[in-house]
Amino acid sequence: MSLLQVTGLVARHGLLQAVSDIDLSLAEGERLALVGANGAGKTTLLRTLAGIHPAAAGRIVFEGRDVTALPAHQRTALGMALVPEGRRLFKSMSVADNLRVALAAHRAGPWNFDSVLAAFPQLVPKLKAQAGSLSGGQQQAVAIGRALMTNPRLLLLDEVSLGLSPVAVQGVYDSLQSLLATRTTLILVEQDLQRTFSIADRIACLLEGRVVASGRAGEMTREEVMDHYFGHRTTAEAAR
Numbered sequence: 001m002s003l004l005q006v007t008g009l010v011a012r013h014g015l016l017q018a019v020s021d022i023d024l025s026l027a028e029g030e031r032l033a034l035v036g037a038n039g040a041g042k043t044t045l046l047r048t049l050a051g052i053h054p055a056a057a058g059r060i061v062f063e064g065r066d067v068t069a070l071p072a073h074q075r076t077a078l079g080m081a082l083v084p085e086g087r088r089l090f091k092s093m094s095v096a097d098n099l100r101v102a103l104a105a106h107r108a109g110p111w112n113f114d115s116v117l118a119a120f121p122q123l124v125p126k127l128k129a130q131a132g133s134l135s136g137g138q139q140q141a142v143a144i145g146r147a148l149m150t151n152p153r154l155l156l157l158d159e160v161s162l163g164l165s166p167v168a169v170q171g172v173y174d175s176l177q178s179l180l181a182t183r184t185t186l187i188l189v190e191q192d193l194q195r196t197f198s199i200a201d202r203i204a205c206l207l208e209g210r211v212v213a214s215g216r217a218g219e220m221t222r223e224e225v226m227d228h229y230f231g232h233r234t235t236a237e238a239a240r
């Protein structure tokens with residue numbers, strides 16, 4: 001059975017259909033990357049999966065249970081966690097309190113305050129600091145740590161490198177290694193294609209809210225993905 005099964009998912013911003021008729025299936029332990037230009041609908045799709053944005057049509061089934069109508073906090077309690085674009089920390093609260101907030105949705109599993117700090121040791125000397133005073137890379141580590149504290153079975157990572165220096169991005173991905181080693185099921189949005197290919201098992205290319213191509217990472221070339229990224233190939237061409 002798939003861990004996540006998405007059928008005919010539609011999400012709108014007012015009159016704009018940002019996510020159109022998306023079908024996705026994800027097995028336990030798989031890592032899917034969503035690739036597409038700005039505005040392709042990646043963030044809206046992740047937010048809809050997490051229950052932060054409403055689905056206008058379609059179904060989201062997680063571990064065999066239809067979660068389409070469930071609010072975000074109930075999806076988190078079931079094991080779906082989003083690391084949102086822009087991190088969305090409680091900036092005036094301490095780092096420790098930002099992490100502890102996630103305990104409200106805590107599920108049994110390997111991640112707790114100590115194991116998160118072991119994965120992100122750069123946060124240890126910052127535990128009492130206000131989250132807003134941290135560097136971008138450190139804030140990203142808090143955002144990922146907060147999601148891990150819920151012991152997710154499905155982690156949705158939205159552009160964790162956005163706005164960070166190359167050194168900070170490397171730091172975040174170094175810290176993510178312990179997560180990647182656990183084979184946590186992932187849906188990842190990442191602009192850096194090299195990184196995407198090195199992490200993902202499967203890639204889905206989004207264009208104007210639709211999946212226009214998808215395949216195993218080892219069977220798609222960067223050129224193919226770039227063509228879909230810019231809409232140079234149609235789905236019919238890709239199938240030939």
Ligand SMILES: Nc1ncnc2c1ncn2[C@@H]1O[C@H](COP(=O)(O)OP(=O)(O)OP(=O)(O)O)[C@@H](O)[C@H]1O
Pocket residue numbers: 013014016018036037038039040041042043044045085
């Ligand atoms: N809050 C909003 N209100 C109105 N339109 C929105 C809103 N958020 C996104 N959109 C529109 O929905 C479409 C999809 O945007 P979305 O942010 O999901 O794409 P994206 O692929 O994640 O892009 P980016 O890489 O820029 O984050 C775009 O046309 C965008 O302008």
